[in-house]
Amino acid sequence: MDSEAFDRLYSEHADGLLGFLTYQTGNRALAEDIVADTFERVLTARRGWRGESGQKTWLYSIAMNRLRDIARRKDAETRAMGRVRTVQAPQDGVAAVTDRDALRSALQDLPEDERVVVALRFGGDLSLRDIADLLGERQSTIEGRLYRGLRHLRSTVG
Amino acid sequence: MSKNDDRIPEDLADIAGRLSAGKATIEPSRRNELRERVRMAAIGSARSRRRLIAGPMNFAVAALAAGAILTSSAGVVMATSGLGGSSHNNSWWGWPWHGHKDASSCQYKGPFTRTYTYRYKQLVITVTVTWNCKHLKYSFSSNLPFSYQYGNGPTHGFKSGSHQSTAPSGTSGVTIIFGGKKYTLPL
Numbered sequence: 001m002d003s004e005a006f007d008r009l010y011s012e013h014a015d016g017l018l019g020f021l022t023y024q025t026g027n028r029a030l031a032e033d034i035v036a037d038t039f040e041r042v043l044t045a046r047r048g049w050r051g052e053s054g055q056k057t058w059l060y061s062i063a064m065n066r067l068r069d070i071a072r073r074k075d076a077e078t079r080a081m082g083r084v085r086t087v088q089a090p091q092d093g094v095a096a097v098t099d100r101d102a103l104r105s106a107l108q109d110l111p112e113d114e115r116v117v118v119a120l121r122f123g124g125d126l127s128l129r130d131i132a133d134l135l136g137e138r139q140s141t142i143e144g145r146l147y148r149g150l151r152h153l154r155s156t157v158g
Numbered sequence: 159m160s161k162n163d164d165r166i167p168e169d170l171a172d173i174a175g176r177l178s179a180g181k182a183t184i185e186p187s188r189r190n191e192l193r194e195r196v197r198m199a200a201i202g203s204a205r206s207r208r209r210l211i212a213g214p215m216n217f218a219v220a221a222l223a224a225g226a227i228l229t230s231s232a233g234v235v236m237a238t239s240g241l242g243g244s245s246h247n248n249s250w251w252g253w254p255w256h257g258h259k260d261a262s263s264c265q266y267k268g269p270f271t272r273t274y275t276y277r278y279k280q281l282v283i284t285v286t287v288t289w290n291c292k293h294l295k296y297s298f299s300s301n302l303p304f305s306y307q308y309g310n311g312p313t314h315g316f317k318s319g320s321h322q323s324t325a326p327s328g329t330s331g332v333t334i335i336f337g338g339k340k341y342t343l344p345l
């Protein structure tokens with residue numbers, strides 16, 4: 001991938017990817033690591049995006065593979081959970097920080113299939129169609145999981 | 159959320175809004191730092207790949223000039239030099255042992271010694287193989303940690319230096335492991 005294309009991809013998707021990964025892992029530092037790793041793989045991939053899916057979907061699939069790799073490694077997972085408990089949010093308003101922390105914490109208690117949909121939708125700002133493509137599910141299934149996840153969250157954080 | 163295709167029920171609009179508002183974002187300075195980190199990591203990866211290919215290629219030129227028999231396999235260059243034995247048995251990148259490991263053939267083909275040098279990044283490992291008409295003996299010498307394994311047998315690891323070994327009879331090959339790579343010489 002040439003430098004210009006990489007810059008464009010990074011500018012367009014770094015924020016969304018970080019939003020998704022932070023909601024998915026509950027850990028900002030770990031999320032940044034995975035964002036960096038994902039874009040490194042994009043830069044070094046021998047076979048780049050081949051147009052079979054949206055470029056955004058391709059990028060998120062790399063990130064999700066990386067998440068799966070991490071989940072497989074027990075040690076890394078344990079470290080990640082340790083970091084979750086010590087993560088410090090920026091001090092940009094006590095009420096906002098408290099709400100954000102409560103949401104992130106509640107997300108970690110959601111069933112995995114609901115959390116990933118909520119994280120992709122509201123952290124990554126992916127459309128339901130993109131999420132369905134990424135996860136290989138029907139859009140109606142994704143929609144159902146999203147609403148179930150939101151209801152669970154509402155009951156937890158009020 | 160307007161660009162998305164969901165129709166959030168009214169009772170979930172509040173929690174949906176809070177999730178959208180609370181998502182993590184990257185500050186501009188941090189965004190640049192992260193991008194540079196990605197670029198540097200990618201450059202490092204590319205250099206590693208180039209060394210894997212170009213390093214051995216440079217070595218190949220030198221080795222050819224020295225008249226060594228040289229071939230490459232899976233990114234690792236191996237230079238060989240033989241002593242004694244037949245000179246016609248170099249058909250498969252210099253590996254002479256096919257049909258050669260029995261005493262009857264040895265009486266007219268004779269004993270055989272051959273040295274293989276592998277180079278990968280900073281590692282240089284020299285493997286000297288000797289067929290004395292009875293045993294296949296290996297001498298390994300390396301400047302960095304490596305290990306080897308006969309067939310599916312146990313792995314023998316060494317920090318560096320030299321090590322001698324005799325291949326067990328009936329083994330299918332020896333695998334040399336270094337730098338996270340495995341290279342097998344079939345016997």
